[in-house]
Amino acid sequence: MEDTNNNQDNDNIDIDHNDNNDISDTDSNDEDAYTLGGDNYTVYTMLDKDTFHRLKQNDTSIIDIEVALHFIYGSFFFNSVDWKEDGDYIASNAHLKSLRITHHDGRPNGLGMQGRNLTFRQQLQEFFSCIYRNNSIKHISFNSIYIDINDFWGVLIEGLSGHPSLDSLDISHGKLGSKGCEALGKVLEHTRCKLKDLRLSYCQLDDEGLGLLCDGLVGNSTKEIIP
Amino acid sequence: MIKLSLQNTSVDNEADIILGSALRVSAVRDLNLSANDSISSARWQLLLHQLSYTSIKKLDCRMNKIDDAGLEALSSIGTLKSLDLYYNNIITPSGWRSFFNSVQSRGIQLVKLDISENKIGNEGAAALGSLLGSMSSLKTLDLTDISGDDPNGITTQGWQTLFTTLNVSNLDLADLNLGSNSIDDEGIQLLVPLVSRMNSLKRLGLNCNERATPTGWRALSAFLQSPNFALQELHLFECKLNDDAIIRFAELLANNKTLKSLSIDGCIDEDDIPLITERGWEALSNLVCDETSIMNTYNSNHILHDVYDDFPDELTGNLESCLNLNRNEDKTEVARQKILQTHFSDNTPNMQEFLGMELEMMPSAMAWIGRPTHANWKGTHVSGLSLMFNLMRRLPDLFDSSPRTQKKPSIGKRKRVILQV
Numbered sequence: 001m002e003d004t005n006n007n008q009d010n011d012n013i014d015i016d017h018n019d020n021n022d023i024s025d026t027d028s029n030d031e032d033a034y035t036l037g038g039d040n041y042t043v044y045t046m047l048d049k050d051t052f053h054r055l056k057q058n059d060t061s062i063i064d065i066e067v068a069l070h071f072i073y074g075s076f077f078f079n080s081v082d083w084k085e086d087g088d089y090i091a092s093n094a095h096l097k098s099l100r101i102t103h104h105d106g107r108p109n110g111l112g113m114q115g116r117n118l119t120f121r122q123q124l125q126e127f128f129s130c131i132y133r134n135n136s137i138k139h140i141s142f143n144s145i146y147i148d149i150n151d152f153w154g155v156l157i158e159g160l161s162g163h164p165s166l167d168s169l170d171i172s173h174g175k176l177g178s179k180g181c182e183a184l185g186k187v188l189e190h191t192r193c194k195l196k197d198l199r200l201s202y203c204q205l206d207d208e209g210l211g212l213l214c215d216g217l218v219g220n221s222t223k224e225i226i227p
Numbered sequence: 228m229i230k231l232s233l234q235n236t237s238v239d240n241e242a243d244i245i246l247g248s249a250l251r252v253s254a255v256r257d258l259n260l261s262a263n264d265s266i267s268s269a270r271w272q273l274l275l276h277q278l279s280y281t282s283i284k285k286l287d288c289r290m291n292k293i294d295d296a297g298l299e300a301l302s303s304i305g306t307l308k309s310l311d312l313y314y315n316n317i318i319t320p321s322g323w324r325s326f327f328n329s330v331q332s333r334g335i336q337l338v339k340l341d342i343s344e345n346k347i348g349n350e351g352a353a354a355l356g357s358l359l360g361s362m363s364s365l366k367t368l369d370l371t372d373i374s375g376d377d378p379n380g381i382t383t384q385g386w387q388t389l390f391t392t393l394n395v396s397n398l399d400l401a402d403l404n405l406g407s408n409s410i411d412d413e414g415i416q417l418l419v420p421l422v423s424r425m426n427s428l429k430r431l432g433l434n435c436n437e438r439a440t441p442t443g444w445r446a447l448s449a450f451l452q453s454p455n456f457a458l459q460e461l462h463l464f465e466c467k468l469n470d471d472a473i474i475r476f477a478e479l480l481a482n483n484k485t486l487k488s489l490s491i492d493g494c495i496d497e498d499d500i501p502l503i504t505e506r507g508w509e510a511l512s513n514l515v516c517d518e519t520s521i522m523n524t525y526n527s528n529h530i531l532h533d534v535y536d537d538f539p540d541e542l543t544g545n546l547e548s549c550l551n552l553n554r555n556e557d558k559t560e561v562a563r564q565k566i567l568q569t570h571f572s573d574n575t576p577n578m579q580e581f582l583g584m585e586l587e588m589m590p591s592a593m594a595w596i597g598r599p600t601h602a603n604w605k606g607t608h609v610s611g612l613s614l615m616f617n618l619m620r621r622l623p624d625l626f627d628s629s630p631r632t633q634k635k636p637s638i639g640k641r642k643r644v645i646l647q648v
Contacts, residue, residue: 203236210241214249221252
């Protein structure tokens with residue numbers, strides 16, 4: 001069963017002669033990201049009230065959302081005042097295919113989340129739980145979210161285990177640590193794992209982290225694939 | 228897991244053992260290991276040897292410390308289809324020669340190969356020519372900056388030898404990048420029959436080849452006459468292209484329907500004097516909008532839209548504006564806009580064309596004039612309403628809804644001008 005699946009997937013490997021594999025590929029927050037696709041491809045950089053409403057109404061045109069986390073005056077806030085509502089709308093939309101979490105922060109070193117208070121950490125994790133509750137998302141990107149709270153990534157990634165639709169995950173520049181790598185290994189090993197594309201560029205993996213990840217990779221290759 | 232990106236992950240010590248053994252049993256087919264310069268050459272050799280037991284199809288190993296031995300290990304990955312080895316500058320020409328020979332002897336059929344910014348030398352170039360001659364599957368080849376002043380770079384003679392070898396091959400690429408090299412006039416002349424034979428070539432990069440003179444670049448015009456010419460992008464920036472070459476190119480592109488980009492930025496001589504002057508710009512301007520008559524405007528090139536990044540206004544006239552119009556997919560509307568903007572602008576409405584038109588053509592002409600505004604239009608878009616207004620003023624009978632009492636105008640004397648709408 002595994003081989004059959006692999007052979008099928010192999011044929012889908014993109015060896016596009018025009019693709020651009022620049023070393024800066026992982027920093028993909030450029031204008032191109034906003035112009036991809038045709039009429040049915042909609043990107044919102046701000047979750048305004050109209051977007052909330054359309055999300056809530058299961059608007060079929062919203063298939064790709066970029067949620068920008070802002071950092072101003074010492075604390076985070078979501079674009080909407082009620083971040084729980086943001087998450088609920090995202091969770092309940094049945095057409096969403098791609099969710100990209102970015103941050104808007106003027107400082108060169110990114111968010112630097114270390115030391116943020118527990119309340120805020122819980123808020124973030126609760127918001128991210130919308131991903132676990134959505135059954136249509138195929139691609140999630142946390143590219144360049146420099147959150148380095150101890151165990152944050154571990155808890156976040158662990159929740160992705162057995163996600164019913166997720167097939168592409170980008171955590172480039174994430175400080176995963178051994179807990180994050182271990183959680184990622186478990187995600188890969190999960191019997192319902194559908195991940196086909198995993199991006200960990202600039203993740204500073206040490207031998208321990210790489211080993212934990214590779215354990216999952218081995219498990220992923222031997223698991224029985226449930227369609 | 229099919230695609231795994233571990234670019235610049237700072238892995239080191241045991242990476243070859245940990246990752247290599249996992250990949251041997253994994254389903255990964257697309258692997259990005261670029262910019263992991265913390266892995267030593269010896270470790271790369273071990274890791275790439277492990278990969279020979281996998282079924283990797285796409286491998287990105289840009290900017291690493293792979294040496295000759297590592298490259299030899301890589302050549303044993305028989306399943307490879309796409310290989311990126313950009314800037315692995317520890318590898319010697321001898322290492323490249325061995326690699327190319329090994330790949331050829333193993334019959335590996337790549338679709339994409341990038342060895343840019345390496346020093347393969349004439350020794351490696353000769354082996355590369357032999358390999359490419361046997362690799363009919365190859366569609367993308369990047370040989371950017373493999374000459375340089377380094378003694379291990381390919382010389383002008385090396386390029387001539389490579390092109391001569393390839394001229395008896397069946398190579399049919401879609402994307403060929405030969406930028407930033409030392410290809411001279413003779414090299415260009417040898418390249419022309421090679422690329423002219425290719426049916427699939429969509430993109431050709433020859434930028435920054437400073438050894439070639441205007442004479443050499445003019446010889447490239449023979450390629451533009453090829454019946455197989457399907458090029459969409461031709462990059463010639465920072466080359467010694469002059470007015471004569473540009474004028475010749477413009478002549479040959481008059482009826483071309485494929486070339487969208489002809490990049491010619493930074494064409495200057497040794498004293499930094501621009502080689503393309505008013506003559507060259509005028510030729511390009513006439514190519515995309517021949518203003519001498521409506522039909523000539525209609526028959527201008529509506530495909531080419533990318534020529535220069537920063538136009539000198541005093542030299543280019545309406546060239547930039549017309550190139551912007553050409554960015555639109557609706558070529559019928561592009562032609563209409565060029566005609567409206569050139570021949571029927573508010574200042575110089577050339578009404579005679581309509582006044583002399585056969586009456587039965589008038590409904591079509593009016594429909595052409597009154598077409599609605601295009602959504603998402605790139606560049607200037609003028610409405611035909613001003614022209615319609617002028618037409619109403621000059622031919623009020625056509626728009627008079629009251630019962631006709633006047634005699635119909637004579638049809639036979641009207642000039643026949645057909646605008647294909």
